[in-house]
Amino acid sequence: MIEYSYIKQRPKSKALYERAANVFPSGVTHDIRYILPFPNYIAETKGSRKWDVDGNEYVDFAMGHGALLLGHGREEIVSVVREVIGKGTHYGGSSELEVKWGEIVKNLIPSAERVKFTGSGTEATLLALRLARAFTGKSKIIKFLGHFHGWHDYLIRAERPPWEQAPAGVPFGVLKTVIALPCDLSLVESILASDKDIAGVIIEPSGGSWGKVPVPDGFLHQLKELTD
Structure with a gap:
């Protein structure tokens, strides 16, 4: 009954999905965005709301996958974007705005000694692994079960159960460089003591699966002490 109502209320979304399935x-x-029987296709957003192509209204708890902290179409942001984009869409060179942006990030995150902008979280974690390996001269990385760090080969392992199943298309040699553990400090401590080829530990601070599985209380502080 629920699925029938969903389909009946969204004929335009259904038609768009049928087109999209061929693309x-x-x-x-x-x-x-993959949901069954098909996703809803959004036509307009404002504040905390969005409307699909069939006119259905939603309260948006996703907010651009977490990127829109101030909501959709906030006027102060829209007006500034209009102003700046009128000066150029891609400078292909440095600008004062990027310096200001970097300074703001450093102020927000006091531990950030330097800032590097990347095109995605996947790219950011890939570069973080490379830095850790270059700095330590070691090869292996510890990650935690269910924690997501992007789609690249090194960290896609154990992103979802079954934990021991190797992701398709990832070379075995790459998988051997990543150790996936539950959030258990005793296991981390044991691995660090027994394996001298650990370059770093990476974690979703808010918990696995985008915070849906929180880490234990005090875990982050204790992990930092263990790895310092």
């Missing part, structure tokens, strides 16, 4: 893998441009 994109799984019919979507991001895996998180």
